[in-house]
Amino acid sequence: MRVNKTNYLVNRTPTFEVLTEEEIEAIYYSALTVLSETGVRVYHKEGYDLLGQHGANIEDVTEDSALVKIPPEMVDIALSTLPRKVVIYGAEPDQHKMELYKNQIYFGAGSDTPFTIDPYTGERRRAQYEDVKNFARLAEALPNLDFHMSLGIVQDVAVGTYDRWQYLAMLEGTNKPINITAVDKEGLEDQLEMAYIRVGGKEEWLKTPIFSLYIEPVSPLSHSVEVIDKLMFCAEKRIPFVYTPCPLAGATAPATLAGTAVQALTESLLGIVLSQLVRKGAPMIIGGLMSAMDMRTAVYSYGSPEMALLSAAYTQITKWLGVPEYETAGCSDAKMYDEQAAMEATMNIASAALVGGNMIHDVGYLEQGLTSSGEMMVASDEIIDMVKRILKGIPVDDDSKALHVIEEVGPGGHYLAHDHTFERFKGLIWSPKLVDRQNFEEWEASGSKTHRERVHERVIEILEQEEEPLMEEGMFNELKRICELADEKHKDEELDLDMFG
């Protein structure tokens, strides 16, 4: 089997560091202190019982939860069985795979925005099935996007089943690895069934899992019943999953970023310990969706420098721990793809890549994760491309120092027509597609288009490309059947789109 890794890329110049090793250690050991002394609340009896059986202190048991205090040894044991590398495949496993470890960098979309910007009218409206499919098609076409998430909540189906429809819409649009979301355990079971069918059975799934599940504990320091249900199910079934806390500095976490990192790590460590108790070797990726509250508007900012900084810090911590990592970039607080969006995306993409995050999500997010945008996705693809050029660094060897060429050309000559230039310029001198570098007359002759207009045209161009379907009709119908069966069960939950005016 020949396997092309999706955009295999190692940061050769991981020079961006925001924490020293001593600081990382201080954060880690503080998280262990919080975990063993403050404790975390677990709203899941089976979950806290299992932790209790293995040495955690179970205190303050209420009707629905318990305060769980985990001694450091339990974390050490869990870390000794946690896979240091997690691999997720695309729907056609021989086409795409992501190997998440150390400095491997992969970018992908965000998920579940209630709104989307209509690519034709520019209007902000509720997302629907076709939108999610179209975003997946964009992901399929864009070379720097390696995995995908549902850039929109499917709202033209029963609300309790939107997760299955989103998975179907994504499978229609892309063969890249997918990070799914699930309404609940039932939604996860249905999507697992769909994945088994798509990849050719359970055995094939175990060899080449074609999705990971996105799970978020509830900051501060709480793990809800639905979250633990999903975590335990994933660990049992060997479904790779992301366990990403979403603390908000100043609101659900300390305003000081070190404190936020300590709290987030404590939340992640609970996931690591519990998953390894359910099944040693259960694959997981720990997160990084962290920001500071904007203190004027009270929003969860997705374009803040604090988000970039915290993401970078968390990446360093997870690398030090040797755990695959989840990060956030390609997102913005702007309301449409505009100068602010480009500015914020450039900043957070650059810092995420330079620090070497593994699974970097939320490309395509606008408005604090409430709206998705094709323009944001297409533009981010090129920003990533540009940053990747920086990651390639400047290899210094005899050939690259080119002393013989300098000698040959000598003072006053030129390198334009030299073989050395001809043979090496591609890949070394980055060439943009959407960024404009024409001179004024050329730019004017090509329609005096702004960057935004060029990006928009590219979105439409991709959407209007004719493509062969990625799945055979029989396969599609089988998957759709699962969604429809779920709909029948959740009939009374239909969300009337007219309701929103």
Place this chain on the structure above:
Amino acid sequence: MSDILSDISTLVIEGNFEDMPDKTNAAVEEGLSAEEILNNGLMPGMDHVGVEFKAGNMFVPEVLRSAKAMQAAMSIIRPMLAETGTETKGTILLGTVAGDLHDIGKNLVGMMCEGAGFEIIDLGKDVEPETFVEAVKEHKPRILGMSALLTTTMRAMERTIKALDEAGVRDTVKIMIGGAPVTQSFADDIGADGYAPNAASASDMAKQFAA
């Protein structure tokens, strides 16, 4: 305005909750009524805070400090207000609806409304319609506020309103709703009395409902 009332306004604006009890007691000793302290000392201070916050000159933690200073005075004058039968702003019952665990927005709305002089009863998150109904019956709030951040839980707002209706208490409260995916037209559709996109406008709306 007497000096002491303008001092009280200043303490609110500065968020000085430490000096507030002494100042409030001093005002009472001077013979000022609780109503005067509230209407001419505390409220002008909070109104100023509201204006500054909307103008972007004050930040959330500062506003919450001011609300805390206001509370420090309220805990002293509240019993007196009750004694004289003075109309207070009333009670707001708050909760994040069933199935939803997002609570920061709801907490913020609660604190801002508290700062506007309301009493807040917070039912927390993941609150079932029946729990809302029981609490409305028990506490007889003037306003009910519901928060939802998920499309899957927005409908729990509709269910709650229906449950209130069936229990015959729908018309005893004004209902306001909010949360990121919620919109005015959704509020209209499910028969809520109002929608507010942020905490400051939530408190403005509550004031209107209470007027």
